[in-house]
Every structure is written in C-alpha cells, then in structure tokens.
Amino acid sequence: MYKVFVNDKPLFLTNQIVKETDFKFFLLESIDIEQLIINYFQNKIQKAYLYHPDENEILNTLKSKIKVNRAGGGLVYNKKGEVLFIFRGGKWDLPKGGMDKGEAMEDTAIREVEEETGVNKLKITNKLQKTYHVFRRNGKYRLKITQWYEMHSDFKGELIAQEDEGIEKVAWLNPEEIKEALKNSYENIKLLFEEEKELQEKVSLK
8 A cells, every 4th residue: 555645644545445434435447636636735635545456556647647756865863873854844854855867766865865964974774665745836736756765874063954945954853852853744754754663673573
C-alpha cells in the first residue's frame, strides 16, 4: 500500500478491499483523480482509499494525471545522535530538494542537505523509504516523490539556513526536541520517523 499525502491528508493506494467506515473508498476505474485531488484541497475529503488489484497501476495512473517532481532528502544524525531539522513556512521539516537533470538521487540528497543547512561531511548509511505528497503551485497540482536517506556527519561548524529557499532556522534536535518538533511538522515526515524507529528496533533485536 502506498500512502500519498494530499494537502497533508492521507490518500491510501491499496489492493485490499476495505469496508468503509470513517473514510471514502473509491475504485480506480470509476474515479476522476483530478477531481479527487481538488476535493482534498477544498477540504471535502479528509481521508480516502483508492482501490485497484495492482497498487502500482494506481500510482502510475496518478503520475500520468499529475506532473511529478522528484526530490532527495536526508535524515541526518550527528555524533551526539541528534537529527538535523529545518524550520520553514511555520513548520519543522527535513532538508530536501529537487533533482537536477542528469544527477543521481544520492547526489541530490547530499547536495540539498549541504545547500539548505550548511552541513557537510555527509555519509549515506541507509536508503529509507520514498514519501509522496501532492501540493499546489501557481494553480497547478504536483506530485512530489522524495527519496530519503539516512545520513551521518561529524560536522561541527555553523549551521547556515538557506534564506532564499524560505528557511528561517536550522537546528540539531535531540530525541525529546524531535518529539515536540513532530507535533508541528508534516505527515510524511512523521511517517519517516515511524519507519526509522522500526528499523532501529529491528537492529537492536539482532
């Protein structure tokens, strides 16, 4: 199952028939995807499931209807176990950004972390999940697909917010501060930390 956030509300792409309760349930072949997206942005839908026997078919259909922006980002740890956050648009987020033409995704993620935060000496230690969210820019809808990477850095220099990208603040946050920050963050960032917690728990059990 894929989880796509539309205006920060979940749209589940599923191959499982789910009995409708507190959400809408749609069949791929009988739904106008563009109208569905509009309904999300008009707050007519808070949560929905979109069904087809092949989940990838749903995702491919979504990508054919809405222009895709590909991005790379980092969940960056320092030697203290703190995580690198940025503050932009009134919310805590993780550094990420769009892929340049001909660029490898790992290079995109590292470059964007460096540009947005000033942190270098980055080493990718794990490939994490992709997150999906639909946003609106200049009246048009875009599907941003972000590939995330776990990174580590022993950087000890000054954090520099990329102000021309609207970043107001950059900070290393400890586990308690992360809990507070996630209360004022995006759903796909919360999802990323859920996966990271599960990965760390599996490692500790080995």
